[in-house]
Amino acid sequence: MSLLFTVLSFIVAIGVLVTVHEFGHFWVARKLGVKVLRFSVGFGKALWSKQGGDGTEYVVAAIPLGGYVKMLDEREGPVDDSEVHRAFNRQNLKVRSAIVAAGPIFNFIFAILAYWLVFTLGVSGLKSTIGAVEEGSIAAASGLRAGHQIVSVDGADTVTWVGVIQNVLGGVLKDPQVPVSVQRADTPSAPVRNLTLDLRPIPIDDLTSGGFFETLGVTPARPEFAPVIDAVTAGGAAEAAGLQSGDRIMTVNGEPMSSWSAWVRRIQASPGETLSVRIQRSGSSRVVPVTPATKEQDGRTFGFIGASRAPDPGLIERYFVTERYGPIESLTRATDKTWEVSMLTLRMFWKMLKLEVSVQNLSGPISIAQYAGNSARSGLSRFLEFLAIVSISLGILNLLPVPILDGGHLLYFAVEAVKGSPLSEQAQYVAQHVGLVLLVGLMGLAFYNDVVRVFSL
Structure with missing residues (x-):
């Protein structure tokens, strides 16, 4: 159940962030008169599609690790003379640059809105x-x-x-x-x-x-909470052992339990082991055997009895x-927070390039899924914080001047502005393959870090 929750949290997070990013491209393209042929969230086989009245096909695809917006473009197929003016490749540099930059910009706007909600809700x-x-x-x-x-x-x-x-x-x-x-x-x-x-x-x-x-x-x-049980879960190990609300845990196998955290650590360290637990109930002391159930979560095995502490x-x-702040102050703090996290991400990346920080800090899909699940379990505010941080990272990643990313296209446009004409198709072809190799290498390194983390738990 925990794994399913983590996977669902990851899918929701990636789905939201990809939709925001691609909507940025889509919205600006439409506003600037460029025809959008397809708006897809995900890659691969279409799970759902709908032809809009605006002529755009809206798609949800099977692999939720990205998405794309396909625009009318003479380089990708014949275009009717009546719609040539709506083709992406026929637009001036400012229009093309605005459309490409819109995806990352929307990621930063989303981060501000997410942080605003966090500070407003508390x-x-x-x-x-x-x-x-x-x-x-x-x-x-x-x-x-x-x-x-x-x-x-x-x-x-x-x-x-x-x-x-x-x-x-x-x-x-x-x-x-x-x-x-x-x-x-x-x-x-x-x-x-x-x-x-x-x-x-x-x-x-x-x-x-x-x-x-x-x-x-x-x-x-x-806080050091007293080791007093407030409630037990029906069908759990605590109920099976006869533990009740109001029981104070005195010792476990003769070891004094001074706090609820000490009691929890002892239970978690003893999956499947029968413990001799001395409790105090209604002024009298008694010993009960307690056998914690075995639970697995995020690759970790620990004991669990299904009991909560007294508040x-x-x-x-x-x-x-x-x-928690008012709406206006929350907006100011959200903007500042987005800037701070953006600068932190950029400095961390720059330190990695200078080999001053280990590339082991890169996180892949497994780590991101774990963070998604943990933050979602902690509540809406923590999940929104997670979405904001990943959205900022996605925005910065896409602005890197690497061919195949948005930043790579913006680099092409900068070269075009300087030399007065676009890069040759051959140069773009070579650059795209170099960018693909760099991106695959980066993703491979992040995935390798994930695997190492999982097996080192």
């Missing part, structure tokens, strides 16, 4: 408060201490750890000495201290490979925050 996250700092770590050397709340990174306000991570990564790609401002979390009126997070001793890859907190030597402050609104309010 997105919750763990407050950027430090729970512990490892002695001798980079964080300790930079002056970070337990109890500090990071209020800004590289000049950008931060209220959650997601914002801290994004801004540190964006900052270190510009300068390994990243300015950070902190304040005592328990004293809102305390003065703000300006520090410098010195990341010169470590490779950027250590931050981007999933070990952000370990690399810095910090542990986020997290604690006070802890939630203390450790979590919801970012």
Whole structure:
């Protein structure tokens, strides 16, 4: 079921983003008087098609990894004299450039709209408060201490750890000495201290490979919920063991359980293993055998019993925050966010070309599908954030000056503007094949990274 949800989330995400991109080409072409013959979401065999009254065939195809807009063009077949003026190849440079650039531009516009929805609806996250700092770590050397709340990174306000991570990564790609401002979390009126997070001793890859907190030597402050069961799932291992709402977990195989997270870690580490669990119920203590079921998700196997913790609104309010703004401020923040993520993506790509960042940071369809599934499970706001980030990446990728991509066509047009005539068909043919080889190589590398990640789990 989890795999199916992940696949469906991936299909929805790619379908939305491809439709947005191709709609950009389609809409601008129509507005500028170019006839569109086909608007296809996906490649391969048509699963659904409809002939519109405007003469355009609308298609949903079997392979949802792209799409295309086919326009009237004399280079691809004979064109009736009465419609020659509507052929793409007969348009001037400005019109052709606008049509080609529209796809990536619509990806950036979509990202702004997605972020606007996120900021308007509100997105919750763990407050950027430090729970512990490892002695001798980079964080300790930079002056970070337990109890500090990071209020800004590289000049950008931060209220959650997601914002801290994004801004540190964006900052270190510009300068390994990243300015950070902190304040005592328990004293809102305390003065703000300006520090410098010195990341010169470590490779950027250590931050981007999933070990952000370990690399810095910090542990986020997290709520420690009491190990008290609130509800059990019907037919689950918890119900089979006789666990009930209100039961407090005392020990597992003699090991004290001080928090709900400790209890969860113990269960997840014991799939199929019968555990001796001491509980407290109605003032008395008893021992019950609990055998966690085995569950697989995203290539990982772990124990699962089907029990949820008791809520604690006070802890939630203390450790979590919801970012929510009015419509106008949300639009400003969404535009700024789109710009920040775009610059981060470009800097990361440039560092890869200079071999300063590993190409292992490239993600292929498997990783993107996993991110799609995880973000969708986390709620609408997180899924919209994911769509915005991928849309920006898609826009930037298509603007690269590589033949076969939109950026390659724009490069052709730039050469045409300089020399006063289009590139020869032979030159374009050779360039297209070079671009195809580069693109296939890039996709192959990303897919290889995916396979390595899956088998290294």
